[in-house]
Amino acid sequence: MRHKRFTAALGSAIAAATLVLAPAAGADATDEYPIPSRILKTTCTVDQYMAAVRDTDPVYYERYMIDYKNKAPGVQQATRDRIYWFWAMDYAGRRAYSEETATNAFYEQLAWNWPNWAKLFFNNKGVTAHGTDVCMNYPPADAGVWTW
Numbered sequence: 001m002r003h004k005r006f007t008a009a010l011g012s013a014i015a016a017a018t019l020v021l022a023p024a025a026g027a028d029a030t031d032e033y034p035i036p037s038r039i040l041k042t043t044c045t046v047d048q049y050m051a052a053v054r055d056t057d058p059v060y061y062e063r064y065m066i067d068y069k070n071k072a073p074g075v076q077q078a079t080r081d082r083i084y085w086f087w088a089m090d091y092a093g094r095r096a097y098s099e100e101t102a103t104n105a106f107y108e109q110l111a112w113n114w115p116n117w118a119k120l121f122f123n124n125k126g127v128t129a130h131g132t133d134v135c136m137n138y139p140p141a142d143a144g145v146w147t148w
Contacts, residue, residue, distance in 0.1 A: 031095075033102065034102050034122060035122045036122070036128045036129075038128045038129055039094070039121060039132070040091055040095055040098065042132045042135065043136070044132065044136055044140075045140045045141065046121075046145075047140060047142040047143070047145050048135040048136065048140055049121070049131050049132065049135045050131075050142075050146075051135070051138040051142055051145050052130070052131040052132070052133075052134045052135040053131040054145065054148075055134075056130035056131055056133075056134060057126070057127045057131070062148070064116075067116060068146075068148075069148070071113075075113045075117075076146075078110055078113065078117075079110065082110050082117070083117075083118065083121060086121075
């Protein structure tokens with residue numbers, strides 16, 4: 001019985017020491033997280049990028065648009081407004097936004113209405129790579145990309 005108590009106490013002491021000695025977890029943005037660098041640096045418009053993704057990664061585009069269409073009209077409008085706002089910034093502004101979203105869970109208010117509102121644009125390096133490789137070949141203004 002004494003051995004079990006000693007083992008339990010020793011285990012608790014080790015666990016406590018591990019917590020005390022463990023380095024603090026930190027979050028910060030990089031040029032790849034949470035927003036891929038290709039999106040931070042692209043000169044394409046939202047419409048060009050979406051048209052490119054529609055053609056290069058149609059499954060991802062379709063999933064995004066199904067989710068988008070299932071949102072209330074106000075959330076759809078807020079999504080369009082927010083992504084066009086983001087795209088209007090230069091690299092430094094986009095990078096600062098990326099830093100804020102990586103370090104402040106409450107920064108992006110739209111995420112409370114639709115957590116995946118920017119998935120097509122921010123969360124998939126493969127999709128962003130394919131889309132940004134060819135987006136310059138699409139018309140800069142094509143509102144039809146939102147009416148799948």
